[in-house]
Amino acid sequence: MSTVWLHSGGKGWLILASNPTPIIEPDGLENLDHVDFNCVKLISIPPRRSDGSPVDSDGITECILYAGMRDPIFEVPGFPCRVPWPTKPAHTLEKIEGIGWGMFAKRNIKAGELIYAERPLLLSKVAWDPSRKCDDPQQRMKVAKVEAEHKLGEALKRMTPDRREAFRKLQNCHSHEVDCPQLFGILRTNGSAANDALKECIPSLPNNEYGSFKVVGETCSRVNHSCRPNARDHFELQSFSLQLTAARDIRVGEEITIRYVNALESRAVRQAKLDAYYFICSCRACTNSTISDHRRQQLAAVEPIESVEAVVRWLNDRALPDDHLEKKALKLLGLLEEEGLESLEIYWFCKQTLGIVYAALGNERRALKYLKEVITQQEAHERYDGMSATEYQRHDSEQSALRSTLVYDVFDYLMAFLETRELLSVMSTCRTLYNIALRHLLRAPIQLGLDTSRQTSFCDFVLADAQRRCSLIRRFGFYAFVDQLRTSDGAQPSCPIDKLIRVLGHSQNLRALEIGVSDELVTYPGFSRALTSNHNLKSLSFWCYTDSKETISILRSLQCPLVSLRVYFTANLTPDIQALLAHLAPYLQTLHTGGVKFPKTVSTPFTKLHTLTLRSRVMNFDAHHLAQLFPNLQSLVFECDVNPVDKTAIDDSWKRITPHKDAGWSRLQHIRGSVENLHQLGLTCPVDYVELELNVAADIDRAAEILDNLRPVKLRLYPPMLHRSMTAILPAMQRQKISHLILLVMMDTNLVIESPDIVQGEIEFIFKCLKSMEWVETFGLTIVTSGWLDFEGQDGSFHNAFDRMMAGLRSMRPKDFAAVAAEHIPRLRNLDLSIEYNSQSLWKIERLPGGGYSLEQRMYTDRSVTSSTNCV
Known part of the structure; x- marks a missing residue:
């Protein structure tokens, strides 16, 4: 046989x-x-x-x-x-x-x-x-x-x-x-x-x-x-x-x-x-x-062409004729169709190959012909994976609305086809430019960061045909600071600042810009004109770490109706900043800022603004006037950099805030901040989603009061320790019948704890909590540890507790969580529990879409890892 x-x-x-x-x-x-x-x-x-x-x-x-x-x-x-x-x-x-x-x-x-x-x-x-x-x-x-x-x-x-x-x-x-x-x-x-x-x-x-x-x-x-x-x-x-x-x-x-x-x-x-x-x-x-x-x-008998390597080799070998792969693929394709062998995988590979070949040769019409067939065939199969007919129809209509041309699909396919090869490099070195992919490449978000070599490579590429290529850029970003702009020996700066400014000036169709700069760049010749000449900009993230009147002047000179702005100050230019915000008030929908002292008298309210993020060590505003300034706010986030040096100043600033029970925010759906933030704010209006940070033990006692005042449906907690926090807050959660609860417990590096069994104790406490959460539909818990967990021995010495903590975790049975959840939380639809150590998951359990739970365990012993996954 x-x-x-x-x-x-x-x-x-x-x-x-x-x-x-x-x-x-x-x-x-x-x-x-x-x-x-x-x-x-x-x-x-x-x-x-x-x-x-x-x-x-x-x-x-x-x-x-x-x-x-x-x-x-x-x-x-x-x-x-x-x-x-x-x-x-x-x-x-x-x-x-x-x-x-x-x-x-x-x-x-x-x-x-x-x-x-x-x-x-x-x-x-x-x-x-x-x-x-x-x-x-x-x-x-x-x-x-x-x-x-x-x-x-x-x-x-x-x-x-x-x-x-x-x-x-x-x-x-x-x-x-x-x-x-x-x-x-x-x-x-x-x-x-x-x-x-x-x-x-x-x-x-x-x-x-x-x-x-x-x-x-x-x-x-x-x-x-x-x-x-x-x-x-x-x-x-x-x-x-x-x-x-x-x-x-x-x-x-x-x-x-x-x-x-x-x-x-x-x-x-x-x-x-x-x-x-x-x-x-x-x-x-x-x-x-x-x-x-x-x-x-x-x-x-035809020599096989069914490998990505063969295509890439042809792309870069100038000695091979342009029709090297074209002739072979067309011959194969004709024979396969004559014999009715479209079911063979090589049939579709031939069409893929022809699409890539014609794209590389700049023949857009033929490239689209073959790649459209390939992409349509792939999507016709992939659209069904895990979807019902109704779900597919909804998904298909959404996708159609997002796609105006096929070039996006073609570009995605080219990227997948070339796998690990960097498309930008291939486009610059092989054959004719990939004209089809170019549009999608430059319309995708481009963030060059601080990498000067990447900045130079990209600038050289687009400036080679600046008028056409820069006009395609929609979302762009880079960072440039003092040490990149000045050299002690007078040599050429490492940052290609002149090239970046040229790209910025030519990119007249920019929709979003994210830049991090210092005063040296703000005053650099040509920068202000390049930025302010763009009339299509909608979103600007301007990281300027030193305040100057030039910075304010540039922002006020923008002729575009910004809808999203991220900018930080140190509050020493208050009148200018207030004038800037008044200039942007009719347009802004999202504002992420800090160091701003908002006026007590409102002349131009931000009627369109729905998302406000305030980041500062010292908060300078009055809650009532803030509500008048942003009357239609839907999301309010406080990001406060808390450290012991500034603690007194922060306390004083928050005490100066006038609590306002409803603040006029009838549309407020989301709020995030520390217990101290929200307690001083004093809101009592219903808020659908609350993110609450508990920084110190005193916060725990006030957290329950905040929940009763805000009456959230969804709650994300950042407690320092789980047991005490949940004990104090659980009655308030029961009263509000919170349906979505996410807990993120951070155990800091070199945390000194009383017992190496504390992590296990925190987890075991969850069992008790789960049994009283019959109203919960979504529950998530992540305990994050890093560095070494130490505990103080009776003799005053410190001992490494990691091994003992791991031993305790090995005795835990993640599937018990699933059993408790299934028995006591009848409404539970989503469950995600995990423990992470140095960004590695120790174990994780999550509910599967079709029912049951996936359990993944990893145990670390002497730097080795063992892993297993089960379903129950």
Whole structure:
């Protein structure tokens, strides 16, 4: 018994043809990581609930896998999402005389469109080890088949009665074979390959029978074979579904077919392999085999182009002719279409290649022709992943509204196609400029930061064709400070300031600008004129760390109606700043500022402003007058830099604020600040979302009063310690029945604590809190630690507590959180709990979209990490 493999496309996918499933000797597998080929497990995916009921209405797949395969599958991002649906039913099953069942198109189906998807009945390995109990080879093979039948029978017992019956009703073309048991024959007849999907999450699976797996679907098993198939089937891990998509346009009433064998082989070879299914193929390729065999022989003989490296090599090798890849791709494409082999992955790779080639040569019309087909085909498949038909229709309309031209899609595709290569570098060095990608590249946010080499590279690139390229820039930013503008020896400054100013001056279509500068740049020749000449600017973030009248003058000289402004001062230019704000009042919608003393008399209120962020060590305003100045405020954020040196000044400034119970903010929906901020503000109006920072122990007692005054529905707390904070605030949260609660506990570097068990104690306290939070729909907790956690011993010495803390965490069982949540919080829809150490997650639990919880644990011991993920 031989195994037939089909390799298709450069990125490749291996399909084990549905010829007899191999019975093989284990060989050379002992060194593979994680997977134990000597141990077979029966697993239900998605997992069942504790009472055995399914967690997913799409059904459960019973799996026969090697030990160690379960966890990598569960770690797939987004797993398990819902099985995708077509927008409209696309198929029907009908009886075909002399053949059996077949699938037919119920309507016209476009290439790339999803025809059908289902959760498979079974996923099984195909390699069964011969028994070592006897020496006779034939007898050992028989015993192996019996063992396989036994394991398949156990898997069927785990199925629901209707799915078990559906499996047994599937075609078994090996039923007349004496040595082929029934279930084993059904698997051999109906199995579709799942190798590629599994290798994505388990790269250590070998490219032999031990790495081969089959899925059996109830409906997809009814699809018949053709050597000119109009559809292809594939298994997707994220939704754990077997999916059938159209390889080319399919007319209503046309039979939907896939291929069982390597389509590039000759008719004689194909038919020999199809003999395992006991039928003779009569498709057009087989009835006119002389011409078809010749074309397929040509296809097999053409030098492969299916690799990204080949395209990039052509892009940068000037010695290769312009039509080097074009001729090859066009020839392949023509042969594939003549033979009806659009289902092969190389067909779409040819179109991708032609799109890139024509884009590089500056032929926009042809590039769009091919890339549009590729992108449309990819989106037609991807739009269904995890979406219902209604969700897709809403998503599709939103996407259409966002896209005015195809160039955005083309650019995204080019970026993905070139992978790690920096597109800007490729555009500057290879062939003709990527005119298609250029527009999207320059319209994307461009933040050059402090990197002078990056600043120089970008400026040189756009200034080479300044009038055209700079006009495309929409969002731009850079930083330039004193040490970059001056050199002690009089040499050229490291910052290309002249070039940056030229780019700024030419970019007349700027919508958003973020710059960080010092007085040296504010007064630099040409800067003021370059900035103020732009009449289309809507958003400005101006980080000027030293106040000057020149800065205020520049901002007042702007001729554009700014809607968003981020700027900071030190309050020593108050009259000028007030005049500036009065100038911007009719337009601003978002203001992020600090160091501003707002006037007590309001002449020009900010009627359009909805978001206000105030950042300062000293707050200089009156709450009542602030409300008059910003009457339609929806979000108010206080960002105060608190340190011991300024504590007295801050206290004094907040005491001078006049509390105002409702402040006239009838539209206020969000407020963030410290307990001290909000207590002094004294608001009593309802606020939907409150973010509350507790800096010192005294804040905890006042936090409950603030919650009662603001009556939030959503609350985010930043408590210094969880136990005491929650004990004091929990009654207020119960009174307000807060539905969304997020807790972020920061344990600072070198924190001195009384016991190394304090973190564990904080977590255990959550168990008690969860049981009294039956009103909560969303709950999140993150405990962040960094540096070393120390505690003071009885002898006054300090000891490292990290090891003891880790030992305590190992005794914790994250799944207990899920059990408590499921039992005591009936409304809970979202749960996210995690502990982080030095930006690394120690363990994390989150609710899955389809039900159940994902548990991820990482334990750090002597700088090593072990990780595991489970679902409950």
